[in-house]
Amino acid sequence: MTGDYLAIGELGRRTGTKVETIRYYERIGLFAAPGRTAGNYRAYGPAHVNRLSFIRRSRDLGFSLDQIRALLDLADQRDRSCDAVDVIAREHLAEVDRKIADLRALRRELDSMIAQCRCGTVADCRIIEALSPQS
Amino acid sequence: MTGDYLAIGELGRRTGTKVETIRYYERIGLFAAPGRTAGNYRAYGPAHVNRLSFIRRSRDLGFSLDQIRALLDLADQRDRSCDAVDVIAREHLAEVDRKIADLRALRRELDSMIAQCRCGTVADCRIIEALSPQS
DNA sequence: TATGGACCCTGTAGTAACTACAGGGTCAAG
DNA sequence: CTTGACCCTGTAGTTACTACAGGGTCCATA
Numbered sequence: 001m002t003g004d005y006l007a008i009g010e011l012g013r014r015t016g017t018k019v020e021t022i023r024y025y026e027r028i029g030l031f032a033a034p035g036r037t038a039g040n041y042r043a044y045g046p047a048h049v050n051r052l053s054f055i056r057r058s059r060d061l062g063f064s065l066d067q068i069r070a071l072l073d074l075a076d077q078r079d080r081s082c083d084a085v086d087v088i089a090r091e092h093l094a095e096v097d098r099k100i101a102d103l104r105a106l107r108r109e110l111d112s113m114i115a116q117c118r119c120g121t122v123a124d125c126r127i128i129e130a131l132s133p134q135s
Numbered sequence: 136m137t138g139d140y141l142a143i144g145e146l147g148r149r150t151g152t153k154v155e156t157i158r159y160y161e162r163i164g165l166f167a168a169p170g171r172t173a174g175n176y177r178a179y180g181p182a183h184v185n186r187l188s189f190i191r192r193s194r195d196l197g198f199s200l201d202q203i204r205a206l207l208d209l210a211d212q213r214d215r216s217c218d219a220v221d222v223i224a225r226e227h228l229a230e231v232d233r234k235i236a237d238l239r240a241l242r243r244e245l246d247s248m249i250a251q252c253r254c255g256t257v258a259d260c261r262i263i264e265a266l267s268p269q270s
Numbered sequence: 271t272a273t274g275g276a277c278c279c280t281g282t283a284g285t286a287a288c289t290a291c292a293g294g295g296t297c298a299a300g
Numbered sequence: 301c302t303t304g305a306c307c308c309t310g311t312a313g314t315t316a317c318t319a320c321a322g323g324g325t326c327c328a329t330a
Binding site: 107 | 185188189210221224228254262
């Protein structure tokens with residue numbers, strides 16, 4: 001790859017993204033299609049590296065692709081108020097809190113279920129019993 | 136529906152399951168196909184209600200369909216040791232613990248990101264900054 | 271110069287666990 | 301005898317990728 005352009009594999013390596021995932025992001029319109037070389041290879045510049053890093057970091061923090069799309073749009077309108085960014089982040093935080101609470105409740109149930117297992121036969125297994133309808 | 140057989144809609148109501156989901160479970164071989172009426176309607180008996188309740192309860196506790204398949208198989212072999220049941224439940228518990236830990240770490244990051252937002256313009260938004268590559 | 275292997279291309283299908291139709295048939299009440 | 305609620309099959313959509321198949325490109329080495 002000539003100059004400072006990167007092939008898709010190198011971009012993937014630098015951003016911790018699989019090649020298929022990059023092509024997928026391009027296909028769904030999340031990540032802009034780059035120029036091509038004479039041999040029809042995608043040629044990425046520094047701006048692409050930044051953009052994809054932003055996407056990956058957001059994914060790591062659990063934002064959905066739709067949320068990331070909105071964040072990217074906002075990030076490009078540099079002189080507008082960042083309220084909208086804050087809203088997205090706070091909504092996501094609330095969702096994470098909800099998930100944590102759900103998992104904690106679930107954990108308690110699983111734990112008490114397992115605690116009752118005396119590991120005899122299935123016929124008197126407390127886990128199976130706990131899963132079965134009371135009727 | 137004659138006698139004490141239930142139509143799919145009634146079964147769904149009694150077990151808190153959508154009709155499409157019941158048909159889906161049947162299609163993937165998780166939930167046995169029942170007999171049919173003259174008009175080709177599915178006709179469910181009490182055993183079906185129990186089975187589906189078991190499946191739903193397991194789903195509510197976050198077991199995957201594959202895990203439930205295994206649990207159902209085991210639940211039917213009533214004179215075998217219930218060690219295998221215990222193993223599935225413990226594996227699931229460990230996974231839930233992992234997820235809780237991951238979400239907690241994520242929550243901390245999100246929280247500190249949001250805490251820094253002074254809500255000025257996007258140009259100096261700390262959230263966007265936190266998501267952007269450091270380079 | 272030929273060739274081998276690493277890389278790239280497109281397009282499609284698979285994953286989990288459903289959900290949502292479209293286009294029809296059945297059944298009971300009025 | 302018609303209306304509306306219910307049922308049937310089959311297919312396609314959802315999220316966020318992942319995994320091929322079947323080919324082309326590029327570069328270093330023999």
